[in-house]
Amino acid sequence: MTVRSLWLGACALLALTTACQSLSPLKSPSNAALQAQQAPSRAFEFQSLFEVDGAGDRWLESRFRDFDQGLLKENLNLRTQGPLQLKPEARQGRYLSRAYTAPFAFNAVMPAWTAQIPAGAQLEVQARVSNDGHNWGSWLPLFQERSILLPQQMRFIQYQVLFKSPDAARLPVFEGISFQFGKTRPNAGLSRAGRKQALVPKPEVLPREAWRARPPKGEYTPHTPAAIVLHHTWKPTSAQYLKDATIRGIQNYHMNDNKWSDIGYHFLIGPDGVIYQGRPETVVGAHSTPNTNYVGICIIGDYDPGQDPLTPESYAALLDLMTWLTSEYGIATQEFYGHRDFSTKSCPGDSVHHRLDEIRTEVKRRLELAQQPPAPRR
Numbered sequence: 001m002t003v004r005s006l007w008l009g010a011c012a013l014l015a016l017t018t019a020c021q022s023l024s025p026l027k028s029p030s031n032a033a034l035q036a037q038q039a040p041s042r043a044f045e046f047q048s049l050f051e052v053d054g055a056g057d058r059w060l061e062s063r064f065r066d067f068d069q070g071l072l073k074e075n076l077n078l079r080t081q082g083p084l085q086l087k088p089e090a091r092q093g094r095y096l097s098r099a100y101t102a103p104f105a106f107n108a109v110m111p112a113w114t115a116q117i118p119a120g121a122q123l124e125v126q127a128r129v130s131n132d133g134h135n136w137g138s139w140l141p142l143f144q145e146r147s148i149l150l151p152q153q154m155r156f157i158q159y160q161v162l163f164k165s166p167d168a169a170r171l172p173v174f175e176g177i178s179f180q181f182g183k184t185r186p187n188a189g190l191s192r193a194g195r196k197q198a199l200v201p202k203p204e205v206l207p208r209e210a211w212r213a214r215p216p217k218g219e220y221t222p223h224t225p226a227a228i229v230l231h232h233t234w235k236p237t238s239a240q241y242l243k244d245a246t247i248r249g250i251q252n253y254h255m256n257d258n259k260w261s262d263i264g265y266h267f268l269i270g271p272d273g274v275i276y277q278g279r280p281e282t283v284v285g286a287h288s289t290p291n292t293n294y295v296g297i298c299i300i301g302d303y304d305p306g307q308d309p310l311t312p313e314s315y316a317a318l319l320d321l322m323t324w325l326t327s328e329y330g331i332a333t334q335e336f337y338g339h340r341d342f343s344t345k346s347c348p349g350d351s352v353h354h355r356l357d358e359i360r361t362e363v364k365r366r367l368e369l370a371q372q373p374p375a376p377r378r
Contacts, residue, residue: 049253053298054234056103056345057289058258062114062176072096076163083175084161088168095161095174099133104344105153106181110289111142112259113177118170124162125177129154144218145261147290149184178259182289182342190226190293191332199370200327203320205267205275211244214251216262220283221292227335228322229288230356231265231298232348238271238301238308246300247276260286265296267321273313275321281329288342295325303349310351322359323366333360 061067064082075093077085086093109127117123126139127148133156140148142159161174236246251263258264264286265278278296279285287296299318301308325331336356339347 049235049249051235052233052250052253053231053287053339054345054347057181057343058178059100059102059181060176060178060257060259061097062178062259067095070095070097072160083173084163085173086163086165086171088171091165093163095163097159099130099156099158101133102155102157102181104181104183105155106183106289107150107153108147108182108184108290108342109150109157110145110147110180110182110286110291111159111177112145112180112261112286114175114259116173116175118165118172120166121170121172122162122164123172123174125159126162127157127159130156130158132156145221145284145286145291147182147292149290153183176259178257180258180286180289184290185337185341190335192226192330199367200324202324202328203275203317205277205321206244207277211247211276213248213263214255216279217255218261220262220279222282223284223292225281225295225325225329226293226331227337228295228297228325228331229337229339229342230318230348230352231287231296231339232303232352233298233300234302234304234347234349236300238311241271241300243270243272243274244276246270247278250298251278254286258286262286265298267295268298268300269314269317269321270300271308271311271314273311273317275317281325288337288339290342294337295331297321299348299352303351304346305350307349308351310355315355319359319362319366323363326363327367327370333363336360336363 062082064078064080067078067082067084073084073095075087075090076095077087079085084095111125111127113125115123125142127142128136128139129150130136131152131154136158139160157179159177163172165171233250240246247268250268254260254264255262263278266281266285268276268278270276281295285291285294285296287298288294297318299310299314303310322336326333336359338353338356339345340353
């Protein structure tokens with residue numbers, strides 16, 4: 001048997017907004033786009049978010065009562081607010097979680113955690129998985145936002161944290177962990193159509209500095225885009241959209257609640273058709289496990305049956321963006337997916353997912369049109 005997995009869980013409300021420097025600027029937006037993105041009044045600078053992208057593929061442990069249920073807390077102090085800290089007199093310690101049942105059978109899992117590790121101290125996170133909750137595989141080292149692919153589907157996961165400190169002045173602190181579960185596609189093997197030479201112009205994308213993104217907590221992991229995964233926010237809905245304040249709220253939710261290093265998506269599209277840059281599309285995101293080589297696009301709104309209609313503006317922006325990505329990175333149109341293709345959740349909603357064939361057809365048409373030689377002049 002081998003390897004690991006995990007269960008989703010909680011998400012709560014919250015999302016503040018933070019103004020920071022940007023990372024990798026893209027092309028400057030037009031004056032009209034910037035004017036549309038003017039900072040909202042301070043009354044709108046704080047926005048409640050409720051489980052962005054819905055629930056069903058993540059599990060989070062960062063509360064006092066969660067850590068208190070651990071099976072082993074060797075040489076550790078459990079502080080009132082939740083974090084685990086090595087006792088001052090101890091040089092090493094161990095936390096062993098209870099076993100958790102994943103929300104569905106999974107063969108891919110992505111961990112993320114928050115910790116304070118002073119210079120000279122060490123903190124290692126490991127996990128093991130099981131298909132019956134009794135027979136476990138070996139302990140495997142975990143790495144931040146690196147998906148683990150398993151040879152078979154599992155249902156249970158357990159993790160442990162190993163603490164080491166050279167002295168009482170440098171005590172590592174473990175603040176919380178999340179796991180995102182996923183299912184790989186049958187006969188997975190991303191196919192590439194072959195890179196084209198700038199056949200399609202890039203649509204206007206609002207860069208990170210324009211919506212005042214926070215910088216990431218750490219370095220990104222490079223990847224080569226080879227597929228596209230569509231998401232909806234679920235919450236906030238289209239009516240709750242507050243332009244760049246909404247994007248900052250989602251970033252805060254992902255970084256503070258999910259423990260991710262940055263906003264999980266590469267692009268986000270508002271009901272007004274504005275496209276926002278999330279992570280650079282050339283680095284691994286945190287939106288649909290396994291994340292490597294998948295570009296995540298999130299459409300603001302709830303597109304489950306009977307909820308928000310997909311606006312003409314957001315649909316037009318989506319087609320423009322997907323056409324450019326397909327042309328720029330040689331992505332095959334059969335590699336267009338919805339989040340539900342890797343999870344049991346409904347994301348990106350029927351209103352989006354049921355149009356995937358239509359999107360593939362339209363993107364192919366646009367690419368074929370772009371490849372045609374210009375008509376000769378008379």
